[in-house]
Amino acid sequence: MSRLANSCCLFLLFQLISAEVFLQGQDASQVLARRRRANSAFEEFRKGDMERECIEERCSYEEAREIFEDDKKTDEFWNKYFDGDSCESLPCINQGVCKDGIGKYTCYCMAGFQGVNCEIAIPQLCMNKNGECQHYCHVQKDRVQCSCVKGYFLGEDKKSCVSHDPFKCGVRKSGKTRRIYIYQPQDNSTKLGNATEEIGANNVTDAAGVNKTVTTVMKIEDIADDDYIMPEVAAQTRIVGGEECPPGDCPWQALLMNTEDMGFCGGTILNEYFILSAAHCMNQTRSFYVIVGEFDRELDEGTESIHKVEQVLTHKHYVPETYHNDIALIKLKDPIRFTPFACRPACPRTTSPRRC
Template identity: 35%
Template sequence: MVWILGLILSSLLPTEAHQQVFLPKTTARALLSRQKRGNFLLEELRPGNLERECKEETCNLEEIREVFEDTAKAWEFLITYPAFKNACVSSPCWNGGTCHSGVDEYNCTCRTGYSGRNCEIAEDDNCASNPCQNGGWCQNSATQYKCSCEIGYHGQNCELGPVDCSSHGQTCDHFCKVQHGTYNCYCAQGYTLGEDEKSCIPEVPYPCGKVMVASSIDDTDLILRAIDGDQQCKRGEYPWQVLLKNDNGTVCSAVILNKDFVLTSADCVNQLHSFTVIVGEHNLEVDEGSEQIHNVSRIYIHSRYSETTFENDIALLKLETPIEFNNYTIPICLPEADFAEFFLMNSEYGAVSGWKQEQGRIHQPVLLGVPYVPYVEFLKCETLQHFLIVHRMFCAGFEELADPLCYLTRGSPFVTKYRDVWYLTGMSLGAKEYDCRVIPVYTKVSRYINWIKKTMSRSVLGT
């Protein structure tokens, strides 16, 4: 024991070797003044612990990463940790507001024109008046609104529908067609498009559908003329009127389409067999000097004409010699199909002309014209007739005045005026079996425009 005690005491004696082990006083004091860590000795060598890192120490990315040893996982924990979650992660600020996150809360800095905790209040609600039409929905901004339109609609308020001529055709004097997403106006034969690209200006002396003589009656008395039976018209009042006549004196009516073609009913062609075409005719008993007689070079009857159902009762006649136009002989305008359906046949009334006949013979030799013939709704037309009325037909007339209209020559043209130009919209059925005395039925010409044009083109080419 004495020996061991002596060894210890000797180690405490100041020697040169022991003096090198101790630090100078200033250095030793600096060491003693360092901050102690919040945990005990060697804690950095222990595994990471969430309770220690985020409660006993400052909770930040560096400390959290010590626990997960993975940066991505550390971020995932940090933004969901209740005391320190990033409240802006859910993008709570609307309408372009900027989010500022604090401890378990956020603040929004709103754009001009918006207010509220989430910038949800538009100080000027430009959508309040519901300006967007046709199913469009409104998006508000500080100074204006924007409409998002349904497919097919456009314009600031989605007020413009699909580009079609049903809505824009009224701006055109005659016809309208859609090209490259917009509409263009064009004109009937004998007219040219004006500089405004909407009006139609005559370019020939006798353009189609233009009457050159004054009417025999004022428009205000149209109904009276139809009712009192005074239907005789002036010469040239219906200059497109055509008379078809055979050697036995049987007659039908037709209408001038151009200098080479006239249109009539298929039944008339079958009934007359051999006949001549007379234009400029008015009084059958008097030679008035305006008549022109033509022979037919070719007859085109619609391939689906039915004598049983009266469907497709239409025929095209090509003349051997061209018609010469004057004040008493002028072609009718052939409308485009859409123009006829949307505008002409939505008119209040049309006009019909022909010669009165009984039992196949002329009863009144002077051309008759009924200038006020109301269109009849299709459903009503169906109920008035005992045979099937198809959509290639229509009814027109007064029920109580069907009799005088019924006895006009078969194939009589039904015409409708639009902006002072007359267009062909119908042709009286040639069949004699149906009860015309109920109300007259007409072939709807608009359904045959393509057939007429193609047939004329093939005929000119000789096919």
């Protein structure tokens, strides 16, 4: 009996020694159940996790999109995650800003530079904002040379044009404007005006004649050196190219008026008969007229002149959809009589308007 027991023990010991240490994957899963980090039940309903989906494992673009929930942020992450950060070496120079892409990068250059890496400095030639010249721009030896029209000379910056002529075109004779408080008994109100403004039915044309037509709070001679004298440029001035244009300082401007006496477009005086404007303005109204020498449409300043239109010449290659060749010539029925408020065409006078 003891011999049989010993035989059984030896048999069991042999089976244990010959048993496998490692189990197959399917058998091991039945013994030890492990929790999956991804693609588990209800995974699609859980908020994306960067560490779980894109660091411990290789994620797809869609999985990254679930994490950021924003296309722009996803693209920024994916461009670096997919093939590394191309902007890490700082390829953009001259203060350019680098934006990474897949297999490429893009440099956003500062003003004045261009090129793949912003390595090319754009020369300030005449095609670029007229070379910063106020009047004429010329290119000599790859450099900008500015010049001025007759009666002007270059300023210290070699860009602006100045004149010593106190009565140059577009400048009023007086550099000051008098402010007069005028009492009108009929409505018990006090109005603020200029000595040369039209007041009610009376046209005040002379400072000495003010006391003859209206009653003033103080005499003109009493305020000649007082604080009531202010600079010539007033608060309400016409805006041209983002800069203030005092009365008479832009005498080449013209205003196009529709049948309802509303201004709808502008123009530039070329000579006594021709106005340059935009082609897209020509189909905005059935008919129109032109005003030159205008500054304030709410006031009759005595400097304006109205001109009827004889003919409109639109560029034959004008494309309304793209505004290519958006240019037109307006021929007036009667010539412009140039004054200090409409005295200088944009083009020099020529015998033929075609040359202008």
